[in-house]
Every structure is written in C-alpha cells, then in structure tokens.
Amino acid sequence: MKHVHAFAAFSATTPLAPHTIPRRQPGHHDVEIDILFSGVCHSDIHQARNEWGGSTFPMVPGHEIVGRVTRVGDHVKKFKVGDLAGVGCFVDSCRTCYNCTSGEEQFCDNGTAWTYNGTEMDRVTPTYGGYSTLIVVDEQYTLKVSNTLSLPGVAPLLCAGITTYSPLRHWKVGPGSRVAVFGMGGLGHMGVKFAHAFGAEVTVLSTSRSKEADARRMGAHDFVVISDETEMKKRHKYFDFILNTVSAHHDYNHYLALLRLNGTMTLVGIPPEAIPVKANALIGQRRSLAGSLIGGIRETQEMLDFCAEKGIVSDVEVIPMQQINEAYDRMIRADVRYRFVIDMASLKG
Numbered sequence: 445m446k447h448v449h450a451f452a453a454f455s456a457t458t459p460l461a462p463h464t465i466p467r468r469q470p471g472h473h474d475v476e477i478d479i480l481f482s483g484v485c486h487s488d489i490h491q492a493r494n495e496w497g498g499s500t501f502p503m504v505p506g507h508e509i510v511g512r513v514t515r516v517g518d519h520v521k522k523f524k525v526g527d528l529a530g531v532g533c534f535v536d537s538c539r540t541c542y543n544c545t546s547g548e549e550q551f552c553d554n555g556t557a558w559t560y561n562g563t564e565m566d567r568v569t570p571t572y573g574g575y576s577t578l579i580v581v582d583e584q585y586t587l588k589v590s591n592t593l594s595l596p597g598v599a600p601l602l603c604a605g606i607t608t609y610s611p612l613r614h615w616k617v618g619p620g621s622r623v624a625v626f627g628m629g630g631l632g633h634m635g636v637k638f639a640h641a642f643g644a645e646v647t648v649l650s651t652s653r654s655k656e657a658d659a660r661r662m663g664a665h666d667f668v669v670i671s672d673e674t675e676m677k678k679r680h681k682y683f684d685f686i687l688n689t690v691s692a693h694h695d696y697n698h699y700l701a702l703l704r705l706n707g708t709m710t711l712v713g714i715p716p717e718a719i720p721v722k723a724n725a726l727i728g729q730r731r732s733l734a735g736s737l738i739g740g741i742r743e744t745q746e747m748l749d750f751c752a753e754k755g756i757v758s759d760v761e762v763i764p765m766q767q768i769n770e771a772y773d774r775m776i777r778a779d780v781r782y783r784f785v786i787d788m789a790s791l792k793g
Contacts (some may be wrong), residue, residue, distance in 0.1 A: 445469065449791050451765055452502040454496035459769040463502055465572045467580050475523050475586045476515035477531065482574035483508025483599035483758075486691070488628065489772050491561045497712040499561055506574025506786075507533040508560040508602040510595050520583045522698075528589035529575070530748065532602035533579050533738050534558050536565050547742040549585075575765065577792050587745055590752035597757025600630065600783040603738065603747060604660035604758060608635040608687060610739035611710040612642060615685055619643035622682060623665075626699060627689035628655040631712055633759060633782040636662045640755050648685075649699075658759075658781065673708070676702075681729065684780040689713045696733065706738045708732040715725035758783045764790035 449678040481785050488505035490496050509531040523529060535559035537549040544552050557565050559579040572579075574673045586792035589598055591772030608631055617623055625635040625788050628650050639646045640663025648659040648665040668675045681704040690697065691713035700709055700721075707729065721733060740746065751757065759782045763771055771784045 446578070447474040448578045449575055450504045451768055452504045452572075452575070453492035453499075454502050457490070458498060460492065460505075460772075463504065465504055465576060466719075467572075467578055470515050470517045470580055471582075472517040472519040473582050473584070474517045474580050475513055475520060475529060475583050476578065476580050477509070477529050478514045478576055479509055479511040479788045481510045481596050481599045481602065482506040482576075482786045482788060483760075484771055484775070484786065484790070485600075485603050487603075488773060489775060490792075491739040499777070500570065501559050503570035504575050505560050506576070507531070508599045508604070508785075509559070509574035509579060510589055510599045510602070511579070511788075514578075515650065516583075516688060522583045522588070523586065528591055528595070530587040530589045530598065530602050531559060531579060531581050531585070532587065532606065532744055535571060535585050537585075538565065539665060541582075542664045546549075546754075547560060547740045549740045550738045556746040574788075575768070575786065576790055577789075584743060587741070587748055589748060591675070591759050592752055593755070596760050596762050596785045596787070598606060598751070598760035599750065599785050600634070600760065601751055602744070604630045604783060605635050605751065606744045606747050607631055607712050607736070608689070609638050609750075610743055611687060611712065611736035612638050612685075614736065614741070615708055615710065615734075617642050617644050617685055621645065622695075622704075623647070624649050624679070624683045624686045624702060625689065626670075626686055627713065628659055628782075629689065629778065629781045630758075630780075631689035632687075633658070635689060636664050636757050639687070640664070641750075644685075647683070655775075655781075662759075675730055681705075683707055686710070687712065691715055693719065695719070697722050700731055700733065703729060703731045705729050706731070708734055711735045712737075758785075760785045762787050766790060
C-alpha cells in the first residue's frame with residue numbers, strides 16, 4: 445500500500461482540501477499511473493456537494509485522468525513504463541454480464557466500479573479519483589493516449605469527449621445529417637467538434653450569442669439563440685438529431701418539435717427534476733427521445749484514436765490544484781471556456 449497526495453471533499457458543505465489516500469501496489473494485471481492532468485467535470489460538483497444523493501466522504505473527485513505509466517504488473521501486455529495512459533469514469537465492472545461482454549461496461553448489470561465516490565468490485569474498497577498524484581487501474585480499464593496531442597486538452601475527452609462521441613456514433617450521425625447541439629458548454633463544445641468531424645451540418649442552440657464565434661470556429665454552420673422565436677420557427681421539423689447537453693430545467697417538447705420525421709433527441713444532460721413529455725410530440729413525426737451515458741472501454745479507445753487522427757482536443761483552462769474551489773464556483777456561473785483541467789504538478793511540489 446502506498447499513500448499519495450490528493451484533494452478531497454470532507455462533507456457536502458465544506459471546500460475541498462488537502463488529503464492523503466491509499467493506493468494499492470500494482471497487481472499482476474495493474475498499471476500504475478503518475479497523474480499529469482485531471483479534468484474537472486460538473487458531475488464532480490454534484491457529487492462533492494451531494495446534489496444527487498448517496499455521496500460518501502471523504503471523496504476525491506476526478507474521472508478525466510491523463511498520466512504516464514510508472515509501474516506495470518508482470519502480466520500486463522498493453523502498457524510499458526513510460527507510456528501515456530488515460531482513465532475515464534469507471535475502473536472495473538463484472539466482466540461477465542451481457543453488457544460487459546458486449547463492450548458496454550458502463551451499463552454493467554452488476555454495477556460498474558466508478559472511478560470515485562464508489563467502490564471496487566469487492567463492494568468494500570472505496571475508489572478515489574484523479575484529484576491525486578497517482579492511480580492504479582487494471583490494464584483492461586486503462587486507455588492508450590497519443591503523444592501527438594496536447595495532454596491538458598486530452599483529459600476531458602475521458603468524460604466530456606466520450607459522452608458526446610458515443611451518441612453521435614450510435615445514432616449514425618454523418619454526411620447528410622442535420623444536427624443540433626443544444627448547449628455550448630463543456631459537453632456541447634465537444635459535440636460540435638465531433639459532429640463537424642463526422643461530416644454533419646451542425647447548428648448550435650444556445651441561450652445567448654456570446655459563444656457564436658467559438659461555435660463557428662469549432663465547426664458549427666449555424667447558431668440560433670433559443671429565445672428568438674422567429675429563428676426557432678425556421679428550424680421547425682428541420683433536424684435529424686439533437687444532442688441535448690443541458691442540465692437546467694427546460695421543456696423537452698419545445699425542442700422535439702425541431703425534429704423532422706424519424707428524428708431523435710438524445711439527452712446527455714441531467715435536469716434536477718422530471719420533465720413531462722407529450723405523446724403527440726413523439727407520435728406525430730415518429731420521433732424518439734433517448735438518453736446516453738459515456739461509452740465502453742472499446743468505444744472510448746476508438747474515440748481517443750479518432751481524436752489523435754483528427755487533432756481534436758477540448759478547449760481548456762489549466763489551473764493549479766489549489767484553485768479547485770474557485771473553479772467550482774466559476775463553473776456554476778458558467779465562467780469557463782470550456783473545461784477546467786488541473787495540472788497535478790501543483791500537488792506534487
């Protein structure tokens with residue numbers, strides 16, 4: 445057992461603060477990773493502040509992890525010391541259920557082992573995330589990272605990236621698709637980049653025009669402010685696919701009306717309350733309302749390889765670990781373009 449530096453939430457109402465956590469010695473199939481960068485996801489705030497319920501403390505958040513391999517178990521085949529590696533939202537699963545054997549470990553029927561605020565598959569050992577200097581993960585749940593990309597920009601790909609990549613791939617977005625990305629934040633900006641890279645016509649739906657220049661730089665062909673009723677009416681029955689990244693309360697029916705025949709709106713944002721959906725909003729044009737949750741290991745590696753091929757990374761603001769509480773407050777004010785990433789060297793000094 446090794447003890448390493450970390451930052452932790454000790455309760456739902458107190459700021460994150462320095463902490464020391466245990467990490468196991470690498471087993472036969474484990475990879476030990478010196479963490480270089482850790483992305484900051486809005487779900488980190490929800491869980492650190494127990495806004496979803498069920499949080500356990502002390503909690504070390506962080507599931508967008510990029511680092512360098514420092515040790516490997518004697519049976520490890522995918523990695524060697526010195527390789528770059530990534531860890532996303534989960535670190536293990538049962539490996540035997542239908543979903544796991546289908547490469548969809550995030551939907552494990554027996555309960556995925558989340559990277560933090562969870563337990564290992566023994567259901568006893570707590571998991572601690574990327575706001576720390578080191579992590580040990582089974583090689584099957586560790587991702588290969590290209591050395592051709594900016595590492596701070598790679599970190600958010602492990603959550604924001606795969607969260608948007610997976611539904612676009614699943615619903616076969618490509619050339620000829622008319623895609624709307626609703627929300628231009630940490631998730632939405634990655635949705636724009638991927639939909640554009642897949643060859644779709646991309647429109648951003650936003651609450652304000654302040655991010656239009658960024659959206660067009662990232663590949664959007666059109667930009668619509670949702671309060672502009674005239675512009676919204678022009679998009680009635682227009683889109684094949686809407687990637688809905690918004691977590692604030694809003695009327696799903698209003699946006700379903702933008703879909704043409706057989707269109708789908710997929711939710712990746714989680715509003716705090718249930719939102720009613722009228723049957724006619726779906727039946728009239730054979731529309732679908734769906735949801736999506738990250739991706740499995742195989743698809744996440746596919747996404748990382750695609751990003752390396754196309755030169756795609758997240759737009760980030762790099763911060764020292766000591767500014768994490770300020771970063772949380774800024775995220776709540778939507779004062780970040782578009783993802784905070786922690787330089788873990790600030791915790792090692």
